[in-house]
Amino acid sequence: MPKVVVVMGSKSDNEIIKPTMEILENLGIDHEVKIISAHRTPEKARQFGLSAKNNGVEVIIAAAGCAAHLPGVLASWTTIPVIGVPISVNELNGVDALYSMSQMPAGIPVATVAIGSAGAKNAAYLAAEILGLKYDAIRQAYENYRQQLNQA
Amino acid sequence: MPKVVVVMGSKSDNEIIKPTMEILENLGIDHEVKIISAHRTPEKARQFGLSAKNNGVEVIIAAAGCAAHLPGVLASWTTIPVIGVPISVNELNGVDALYSMSQMPAGIPVATVAIGSAGAKNAAYLAAEILGLKYDAIRQAYENYRQQLNQA
Amino acid sequence: MPKVVVVMGSKSDNEIIKPTMEILENLGIDHEVKIISAHRTPEKARQFGLSAKNNGVEVIIAAAGCAAHLPGVLASWTTIPVIGVPISVNELNGVDALYSMSQMPAGIPVATVAIGSAGAKNAAYLAAEILGLKYDAIRQAYENYRQQLNQA
Amino acid sequence: MPKVVVVMGSKSDNEIIKPTMEILENLGIDHEVKIISAHRTPEKARQFGLSAKNNGVEVIIAAAGCAAHLPGVLASWTTIPVIGVPISVNELNGVDALYSMSQMPAGIPVATVAIGSAGAKNAAYLAAEILGLKYDAIRQAYENYRQQLNQA
Amino acid sequence: MPKVVVVMGSKSDNEIIKPTMEILENLGIDHEVKIISAHRTPEKARQFGLSAKNNGVEVIIAAAGCAAHLPGVLASWTTIPVIGVPISVNELNGVDALYSMSQMPAGIPVATVAIGSAGAKNAAYLAAEILGLKYDAIRQAYENYRQQLNQA
Amino acid sequence: MPKVVVVMGSKSDNEIIKPTMEILENLGIDHEVKIISAHRTPEKARQFGLSAKNNGVEVIIAAAGCAAHLPGVLASWTTIPVIGVPISVNELNGVDALYSMSQMPAGIPVATVAIGSAGAKNAAYLAAEILGLKYDAIRQAYENYRQQLNQA
Amino acid sequence: MPKVVVVMGSKSDNEIIKPTMEILENLGIDHEVKIISAHRTPEKARQFGLSAKNNGVEVIIAAAGCAAHLPGVLASWTTIPVIGVPISVNELNGVDALYSMSQMPAGIPVATVAIGSAGAKNAAYLAAEILGLKYDAIRQAYENYRQQLNQA
Amino acid sequence: MPKVVVVMGSKSDNEIIKPTMEILENLGIDHEVKIISAHRTPEKARQFGLSAKNNGVEVIIAAAGCAAHLPGVLASWTTIPVIGVPISVNELNGVDALYSMSQMPAGIPVATVAIGSAGAKNAAYLAAEILGLKYDAIRQAYENYRQQLNQA
Helix, strand or coil: CCCEEEEECCHHHHHHHHHHHHHHHHCCCCEEEEECCCCCCHHHHHHHHHHHCCCCCCEEEEEECCCCCHHHHHHHCCCCCEEEEECCCCCCCCHHHHHHHHCCCCCCCCEECCCCHHHHHHHHHHHHHHHHCCCHHHHHHHHHHHHHHHHC | CCCEEEEECCHHHHHHHHHHHHHHHHCCCCEEEEECCCCCCHHHHHHHHHHHCCCCCCEEEEEECCCCCHHHHHHHCCCCCEEEEECCCCCCCCHHHHHHHHCCCCCCCCEECCCCHHHHHHHHHHHHHHHHCCCHHHHHHHHHHHHHHHHC | CCCEEEEECCHHHHHHHHHHHHHHHHCCCCEEEEECCCCCCHHHHHHHHHHHCCCCCCEEEEEECCCCCHHHHHHHCCCCCEEEEECCCCCCCCHHHHHHHHCCCCCCCCEECCCCHHHHHHHHHHHHHHHHCCCHHHHHHHHHHHHHHHHC | CCCEEEEECCHHHHHHHHHHHHHHHHCCCCEEEEECCCCCCHHHHHHHHHHHCCCCCCEEEEEECCCCCHHHHHHHCCCCCEEEEECCCCCCCCHHHHHHHHCCCCCCCCEECCCCHHHHHHHHHHHHHHHHCCCHHHHHHHHHHHHHHHHC | CCCEEEEECCHHHHHHHHHHHHHHHHCCCCEEEEECCCCCCHHHHHHHHHHHCCCCCCEEEEEECCCCCHHHHHHHCCCCCEEEEECCCCCCCCHHHHHHHHCCCCCCCCEECCCCHHHHHHHHHHHHHHHHCCCHHHHHHHHHHHHHHHHC | CCCEEEEECCHHHHHHHHHHHHHHHHCCCCEEEEECCCCCCHHHHHHHHHHHCCCCCCEEEEEECCCCCHHHHHHHCCCCCEEEEECCCCCCCCHHHHHHHHCCCCCCCCEECCCCHHHHHHHHHHHHHHHHCCCHHHHHHHHHHHHHHHHC | CCCEEEEECCHHHHHHHHHHHHHHHHCCCCEEEEECCCCCCHHHHHHHHHHHCCCCCCEEEEEECCCCCHHHHHHHCCCCCEEEEECCCCCCCCHHHHHHHHCCCCCCCCEECCCCHHHHHHHHHHHHHHHHCCCHHHHHHHHHHHHHHHHC | CCCEEEEECCHHHHHHHHHHHHHHHHCCCCEEEEECCCCCCHHHHHHHHHHHCCCCCCEEEEEECCCCCHHHHHHHCCCCCEEEEECCCCCCCCHHHHHHHHCCCCCCCCEECCCCHHHHHHHHHHHHHHHHCCCHHHHHHHHHHHHHHHHC
């Protein structure tokens, strides 16, 4: 399995997750998308979480709206870093998802990024920062990106 | 197992759940308390959820604060009604828990009641209304309570 | 009268309540729609509430926006379970309705579900969970639905 | 019956309503306190609302916390002005009550004032402004108060 | 001058205030519209406020968005009832206006109604309830309206 | 009159405004405190606003809670800069005051700083930055302060 | 360099800043636009901040959305007044930006104005009020504008 | 320098950061505390950020309240992961800090955890998850902790 798995609750979240994939691609980070619902398919979430590390996954990115338990549930089944992207799919504009991801209880962290589009991008950059501690090529690719930002 | 199981995330929530127990007691509803964390003990949550119905549980009441995934996670593992009591344990005053419980995605409902003390009581009364559809003694006990309210 | 009555404050809420009806239909649950305003037609609300149980109603689903007193007012006149669906009909995006339904005082619970579309569906599923405790056919229909979710 | 009736949901709200009474007293406005719960004693609320005008009541002041349906429910049973005082009795600091009172649907207004102490006082002053249109003594008393404010 | 003056901060609020005028018209209440800004034309606000009562005005309805000081400023210059209609004209959806109107300090009340369309209508109905205490024709017209609501 | 006048709505806000005075003192800025209520003493507010510039006032600092119209009302009567300090005096924790000050309509700005203690201090520092453009001694004093911060 | 520099985080904020420029133009205030990101180009932000005063800049206006650190970061590098315009570029409607600008810690103030369009205009008017203390022509131009408002 | 540096804006945040240090200690992760203010000591923040990676720092944890720019400012100067802990130090209960940290613009992520105590702990656990990808001893220590949680 690739280093990063991007999980979303349903196919309808695909558009939101597109820039995440493109950035991972551009930075040369192996990745894959999975559709898993924390509530509708809890056993699938559990199996994925329990086996992720042994399958070589190093970072999980989970995008979810509403109650948005997905990253927290995956985090409960694994010990690798889980990045949560709160998305706005209802009347509460993603505030429900932001609270549900960031306010995790002590012991099981979720690394929460911004609601929506900025968060979808930053999840990929955060994954690059994390993997860059271990993989020089990823670190170099991310530093190149940051230098370009600086010169833009 | 009793008809109602009241689940809380940690022993420190005990004070909040006390009136729930007293009301169930007063209405003659068999009940039991369990400490299960959706995130710290996910396998325990799963086992409890998967076996609840076969063990004779008919209603689950789950009190939780912070991200408050507990009732939603239990609901994902069972098909009996789950009542969620959002509690205030941090700076967000329970709004995080209220959003996290009520905003469940389509398919897996949580019956959410008020934040804190009023909710802890109403969870028991809602359980009585639900069980009262099936058990005459419970219905009668709850109707007596409501008549007393009316005359108070 | 049918087992479930779905009440809305005005005809303009019809679109919101459509999926509720479809799900009840699919699960084989007898149901009916009524238009009752807690404030404009309080006597109609009272009559419906007072007679619901004797007419064979077992669960009330009430959708309302703004101050959204409808489920709470119906709950004050009956002892059967009332499920509240907060809907967004103004500038506050349904937060006013969510607060007004979930924050009921001790003694008179409303089982609150999500704002808007997800809530309209979950109200029907919650009714199925409640009635499923008593009626095997409903329980079976809901469990089938949940299994399909799991395999999707 | 007196011109103004101050209604509160439970005895525990007494402290909040004290300044309301004192101001009505100081301005020479006949008044009385009643304890009525919109949800626990709906028939009492209805009887009071339906008979208020014929009993000579001209303004109702209703203080309530939580879902705070009290002023709206009373307004549904009468056509005299109802002033709502949202009070803070739980984790939401009275925002739930403010929304529940002010966001009444078209047709049945509630005149909402500030949350808590300032609102409890302003409910009395607003009653004075309303009654002052009809009763010279009340108008005069309120204008004296306002002049004193100006000179303070 | 007419019994009710409806004040708005700028011509662009005209659409919001239309139903207010129509309802006053239908209930036979003399009325007039004025454009006054609390901040851009403070002297005009002062002159209007100071002279309103002597000019025969009995109720002021003030609609405003943003900081929405208009009803509070008018209330500071007069002792007749001021009804505030918070309107949504920016990113805060009228919550800023709702807070700014309802949270008036002790001594100078504003009778706040709902944000936007429901509030624009209820301001007229509340004026009818207030004036109905003194004028039988207005009371009768409003009671007819309420009876029609009840039978709808 | 001094260069800076610090206005508060009531004596009870004195504690909040103390650090403002101390900082102005330390930076050698002439200043004075006044108690003026936008609503209870509107004529006093108007007289102060209209005459401030001619009396040599160059910056007004206004601290207020609740509806917190004070800085906006003063700004409507003058063309010198008005700095608003939202303070928390009720259940809304100063959010009402923050909205009421910052959301001023186009044409009449209020320079809003933080709620409470940080804002009370920053109002003085902002006054120093503004006056420092014109008065070298004030600029120098403020720059000294900033250098000390840097070395702390 | 001109007296006022208007800084925005990215070109996409250009539309928001247009009225700011027009008002500065109309009031005869020298100005210039710069694109600087607090996070993507921190060194550019630092250089601009450190040199602004020596280059003759007297007021900085910074518009930013999201975390909106731009005005605070510029303020950390300079001692001239920084005006912050919170803008709405995501799901939180500018509330995130409003909080991030107004809630600056003691010592480093940002003069915060309204979210979005009203704020973009008021930033220019506030700059005029500040510069008007020192430059008669600017004071006169702003006073003319205010008189026109008054007569409109 | 140690692998993890915990930065706080002022000494007064020390109590909040204590559990972070204890957990890092217990998990055998080299660490150090620094006091840096994003606004009061921006040059110190810049120097620390620019040199962190070369000094061997692999993860930065930054706790801050109010506008809480600290983690975002540090992230702008470095390419190693920055974890933000929003803390409640004023009337907004940490919501201002949560928004200011999580809503970072695309390109410069901050890994945000819960407000206050739970976040202070989870920042350390998240650092362990990140470093555990590279260092077996840290991974093992964290997995032991998680197993203990599971058995508690």
